[in-house]
Amino acid sequence: MKKIYYPILLLLLTGILFYCKSNKSLSGQAAATTGTTNNKLTNAQVDLNTSPIVSPTDAIKMMQVEDGFEVKLVASEPLISTPVALTFDNNNRIWVVEMTGYMPDTVGTGEEIPNGKIVILEDKNKDGVADERKVFLDSLVLPRAICLIEDGILVAEPPRLWYYKIKNDKPVQKVLVDAAYAEGGNVEHQPNGLLRAMDNWIYNAKSAKRYRKRGDQWDIERTHFRGQWGITQDNYGRLFYNTNSENLLGDFFSPGLGASNQNQRGVAGFSRRIVADNKVYPIRPTPGVNRGYMAGVLDESLRLTNFTAACGPVVYRGDLFSPAYIGNIFVAEPSANLIKRNVVSEEGYVLNGQQAYQNREFIASLDERFRPVSLYNSPEGAMYVVDMYRGIIQHKTYLTTYLKKEIGRRELTQPLNAGRIYKVVPKNKKATAVTIPQDPDRLVKLLGHANGWVRDNAQQTLIDGKFTQAIPALRKIIKNDKNQLQAIHALWTLEGLGALQTEEVTALLNNPAWPLRMQALSVLPSILNKTNYAQVMPVLTQMVQNDTLAAPYLAFIANSIQNLDKTAANNMLRQVVQKYPNNQYVADAVISNLQGQEEVFGKELASLAAGPDLAINKQMGRIITNIRNARANRNPEVLRKEFPKGAAMFNSTCQTCHGPDGNGVNGLGPPLNGSEWVTGDKDRLISVVLFGLTGPVTVKGHLYKAPEVNGDMPGIGYNKELPNEEIAELLSFIRKSWQNNADKIETQEVTKVRDKLKGRQKAFTEAELNKM
Template sequence: ARDTDGDLKADRKDLVTDTYGQEFANVEHNANTLLWALDNWIHTSEVDTFLRLKKGQFEVRKTLSRGQWGASQDDAGRIYRNTNQSALFVDIVPTPYFTRNPHLLRTRGSYETLGGEDLNRTWPVRPTRGVNRGYQDGILRPDGTLSSYTAVCAPTVYRGTALPSDLYGSVFVAEPAGNLVSRIVVEDDGTMLRGRKAYEGAEFLASSDERFRPVFLSSAPDGLLYVVDMYHGIIQHKGYITEYLRDQILSRKLESPSGYGRIYRVIHEGSQRDARVPALSKASSAELVETLAHPNGWWRDTAQRILVERDDKSIAGGLKERAEKAPDWRTRLHAMWVLDAMDAIEPSTVIQALEDPLRDVRVSGVRLAERWLGESGTPVQAALLRRLEDQDWAVRRQVAATIGELPADAAPRISAAVTLLERHGDDPITTDAVLSGLNGSEEAVLQRLLQSPEPTRQRSTAAALLAATIIKSGRQDRIEMLLQTGAGERPEWQVEALLAGAEAALLSGPMPGTARRGAGRGGASAAASTAPGGRAGPGSTPAFAKTEPTPPPAPAARAATAAVPLSREPAALLALAAAGGERGGRAEALLARLTWPGKAVKAGDPPAAAALTPEEQKRFEEGRTVYTNLCVACHQEDGQGREKIAPTLIGSGFALGPDGVPVRVLLNGKEGAVGLMPPLGAVLTDEQIASVLTYVRRSWGHEAPPVEPATVATVRKAVTDRTRAWTEAELKGLAQ
C-alpha cells in the first residue's frame, strides 16, 4: 500500500503475494511478522513465504514455516523466533537454504532451540489459574502460578542505547498468560549460542493485574524498550477454550472490560532517552549512509531499508569505504548488505570480509560470496574455499550451506562437501547444511566417503544420512543404485551406515548418529523429526545424544503406508536377510517396505489399497482445502508436525487406525504430551471432517481407507455430551 499524495492515507494497493496467510485459518497459527532483516529479505513467522524488494518490485521466496508469533534479529542478522511454549529459537543457518533439498530427514541449524526447561520456566507474581490447561498436572505450581510458558510471543532483541549497557543484545519475550515479560541473555559457549534467564526465580517485568497482557515488544528509536499491553481478561482464541478456562472466565467476569489497551515505555533511573522524532525518510542518501554508524540498531536498520528502497547508486563509493574501513563491525555489515541489494558490491569487498578478524563479518562475507560462485576459478571462490579451514563454528556452518551454491556436480562442490562431512559429520548442523545443497548429488559424495575402509563417527553418520536422503527422494533408479551399493564384501561400518539410513527413511527408524536399542529400534525417530530442526521444526532431543527409544509406528499405521516400488529385486538386501541374525531381521523389516515384480506376498507386507472412487476422490480434494486452511500451520504441508505444537501425521496410529478414532479427535480434541489438539466439531461439518481425514489417510504414502460422512455423523451423535478432550489412553483403548 502506498501514500502517493502525502496525506498519510494509502491510496494505491498492489498485490505482492496471495500466499501470506489464510482468511479462515486459526488466528493462533496464521501468518504474521514482516521483519526487514540485515540480508534485505522480509522475514515472516507461521508461513513459508519471504519477500524482498528489488529494483522497485517485490520478489517472493519459498522457505519453511517457522515460529509462531513475532521475530527479531540481532546485530549479526540472526533471526530469533519462538513457539507459545518455548521461549527462543535462532536460525544459525538461514532457513531458506533447506528448501533446496526437500528430501532431508531434518533441518538442524534452522530454528535451533536456545534452551530447555530452565529457560522456559516462568515466575509470575500472582496466581495465574486462568490458563487454558490449568487443570493438567504441572501447568500450575501448588501456589497457582504458571510454571512454564504457555503463550510466550514477540521475541525482541534489545539493541537500544538508553537502558543499561548490559541489557544490549538481550532477548525480551512477552508472556501474556503469565502477566509478565522475561529477559533472556544469549551467550556464545564456543560451539553454539545458548540462552539463560537473566534473573534467578524472577522476571524482568511482572504484574499483579490479571488483565495485564503484554503481546508485543519493541526496541525503539529513542533507545528504550516498549511494551504493548492488550489489557484484557481473555486472550485465548475461542476455538481453543477448554471447559476449565471457560469456568475461570465466567467466575471472574474476564470477558470485560474491553478497549483499555496501552503502551508502556520501560526506562531506567539513569536513562538518557533520545527524544528526537525520527525523520529518516526525509534524510539525504549521504546522511543515511552516516546513520549506518548509529549506536542504536533501530536507526541502522531503518537507514539500510530506506537506502535499499531508494537504490541510489551515487553513494556506492561511500558505502564501499564504510564496508571496508568502518571501525564498527556493525557498520561494515550494513554497508555490505546495502551494496549487495544495489548490485554494486565488488569482489574485493567480499574477499576482504572473508578474511575479517571478526566472526560475524566473515559469516556475512560467506553469504555475499554466493553471487560469484556460479563461475569456476574466481578469486571469490578461492577465498570462500579457504574458509573450509575456519575454526569458528558459525563460519563453518555457513560455509557448509554456501558450498551448495557452487556448480552442481563440480569437483569443488563435491570435494568441499566431503571435507566438511569427514571432519564434522557428527555435527548435525554442519551435516544438514551440507546436505541441503546436495539435492541430486548425494551419490557422488557418498561414494567418496565409502572409499575409506576405516570407520569414524563423522563418516558413518554422514553416510547414513546421505543414504536416507537418497531413499527419501523416491527416485526408483537412485534407490536401486543405493541398495546395490550394499552388495559384495563391504567394511562393517559401511553396511551398518547404509542399513541405518534405510531404516530412517523407510521405517521411521532412529535418526542416524543416535543410540540404538534392541534390534535396530529406539533412538530419535527420523519420521517424527524429534531432533531439533527437523523438517517439521525443532524438537527437544539432541540429534547425536543417547535417547530413550521411541516406539515404532503401530502395525495398523505401518500397514496403511504405501510400499516403495522397485523395478527388480534388491539382491544385496535379500542376501543380508537370508544370513539371519540381528541384521537379517532388520533387512527383513526393510524388505517389507519394498515391492518389486514377482515379489511373494508375506504376512505383514503392506496391502495394495483400493483406488478411490470418483466420490472419494472429490472428498480427498475438498479435504486438501480444509487441511490447507486449518491444519497446515501446525501439522505442516508435509504432515510432519511441529515440535511442541503438533505431532507428525506420518504413520500415525491415531490418524490411520480405525476411522472412529481420528473422527473423535477432530470432534472433541485431544490431550497429549505435545499439546492440545483443539476440538473442531463446532467448526467443521460431517462432510468436512470426512474430507480432511480422507486427505490425511491417503497422503504422504498413506493407503488407509477413506472416511465416510455417515461415520462422522454416527460418532458425533455418540459423543454429543462429551465436553473434555480425549486422552491418548482413551483413544488407544478405542483403537483395540
C-alpha cells in the same frame, strides 16, 4: 486433523486470567511487589468472579518491574484499539496495526467484518505520550503486520499481502504482492511479522517465504519455516522467534542460507531451541488459561507453570539499557501477563541461552487484561510493549468449554475498544529519540550508532533513497574494522545498492574477526556470478582447511556455485565432508545442496567418510529414507478431490504441527503417516480429534514427549458449529493420505462418538484411550 501436541495459539494466544478485588487493593499489592522479589497474591486475596478494567495509570502501578526500570505510557484508548503490531517511521511516528475484529465474543461473531485499521500516532507536544491519531487505512479484515519500505508500506491482510504507496499519509496505489501470503490456517496460524532484516529481505513468522522489492517488482523466495507469532533479529542479522509453548527458537546462521533442498525436513542450525527452559512465573493465579483444567498446566496455587502463549520476541539492541541487557531476548506471555528476559551466549556459531531469573520475571502484572503480544526496539533505545488489553485472546477454533465458562463468569468479552502501548526505560535516565535524516553523509555515520534500531533504519533509508553518492564513504568503512557493526551495516548497504564488489568481500573473508568473516560469507551468494566466482574459489578452498567456524557456511555457499560451475561446487562439498565428516551442521549444510542427488552422493560417501555413525552418513541415511517413503505416498490430488473439505481442514488446522507430508514437525507434533493412532481403531481416533490428547504418546514404537513435541494437542469438538460431516472427511483424508490406507470414517460414526462423549471438557491421555 488437529495436531497431536500442538502449540495452538498464535497471534494473541491463549489465556484469560483472574482479577483481584479492587483497583485499590491491587495497587497496594503492586507497590509491595515491585523490584526483584516475587511476592504473589494468595488465592484468598483474589475475587475469581470479577475482572475489572483499569486505567493505564493504574495498570502500570499493578506491574512488578525489574529493579532500575520503569514502564511509561505511550498510547491508550481511545487513541488506539486492539493493537497487535507496530513500526516506527523516520520521524518517530508510530504506525499501529489494529485487529479490531478479533474474537468479539466466544463464537467469533463478526470476525469477517472489515473493521481493522492501520493508524499513525504522533506525539505533537513532545511529552512522550502520543496525542494525535490519523487513520491511514481502514476496512481491513484481521490485519496483523506492516513494514515501511521505500515510498510505501506492506500490509498483511490474509490471505493476501499488499503494498500501498503513500502520499501525504494516504494510500494512493494498491499493489498485490502475494495472493497466497497466508494459504489456509485460521487466525492463530497465519503468517505475520514482516521483519525487514539486515540482509535486505523481509521475513515472517509462521511462514516459509521471504520478500524483496527490486524496482517495481517483488521477489518471493522459499526460506526456512519459522515460528508462530513475532520475529526479531540480532546485531548479526540472525533471526529469533518462538512457538506458543516454546520460550525461544532461532537460527545460528544467516537467514538466506540452507533452504534449497525441499527434501530436507529441517536443517541443523535453523529453528534451534535457544532457551529450553519454558517455565513462567506469574505473580497472581491464572486459572483462566484455555487448558487450566489439565494436570500440570497450573501449579498448586493456580499459576501457569509453562509458556502457553509465547510470542512477540525482541532482541534488545538499544543504547538506553545497561550493557548487561544488550543482546538479551525478551519474550511476551499474554496468558500469564508477563514479559520474560533471556540471556543468550555464543560459542563459535552455536547459540545457547537461559532465563535471566528463576522464580521471577522482568515484568509481571496483577492485571488480567495486560496482554503483551509484541515487543520492539525503538528510536530512543527503549523497549516498546504492545498490549492488546483484551479479555479474550484464545481463538474460537480451540476454545474449550472450560474457558468459555470462565469468560462468561467474569464477563471477559467486553470491552472491545481498549489497547495500550508502553515503553520500558531505565529510571532516572533521559531517553532521546533519533530522527533518521535524508542526508547521505549523516546516514553513513548513523550506521555506527550504538542503537541497533538507528543502524537498521539508516541502512534502509540509504537503500530506499538510492543514495549512490554514499558509496565511496561506505567502501571506506568496510575497510576499517574499528567499529565492526558499522562495517557490517555498510557491507549490507552496498549489497542493497547493488554496489558491492568482489574484492571487498574476499578481503573480509580473510579478516581475523569472525563476525566480519561471517558477514562476508553470508553476503557472498548475492554477488556471485559467472565472471567473479573463479576469483573467490581459491579463498573458499583455503578456508575449508583453515577456518572451522566457516565450514557450514562454505557448504551452504556451494549451492550458489552449483549454477555457475557444478564441478567446482561438488569438489568443495567433497572437501568439506572429508574435513568435517562428524559435524551435524556441516552435514545438513552439504545435504541442502543435493536435492535430487541425495542417493548418488550417498553412495560416494563410502569413499569420502567411511563409518555409519558419522554425522554425514546418519543425516544422509535419514533423508534418503524419507525420499523413498515419499515415493510410496498416495496421490494427494486424487485425495483432495475425494475429500475436499477434509483436505481444507487439514491445511488449516493440522499441517503446521504434523507437516504437509504427515511426518510430524520437531518440537510440535508427531507423525500421522503410518501412525497406529490414525490407521487403527476409529472410535479412538475420533475421540482424540474431538477432545484432544495430553501427555506423552507412543507412535510407531517411539515415545513422543516434550520438548520433542508439544505436550498438548487440543480437540476441535468443542466447536459445536463444526459439522460431523466435515470431521469425518478430515479423518478419512488422513487415514488415506501418504502411506496410510485405512477405511473411511462415516458421518454417523463421528456422531455416535460425539454423542457418547457429550459434556466432556478435558483432553484424553494415552492410558485412557488404550482402555477404549
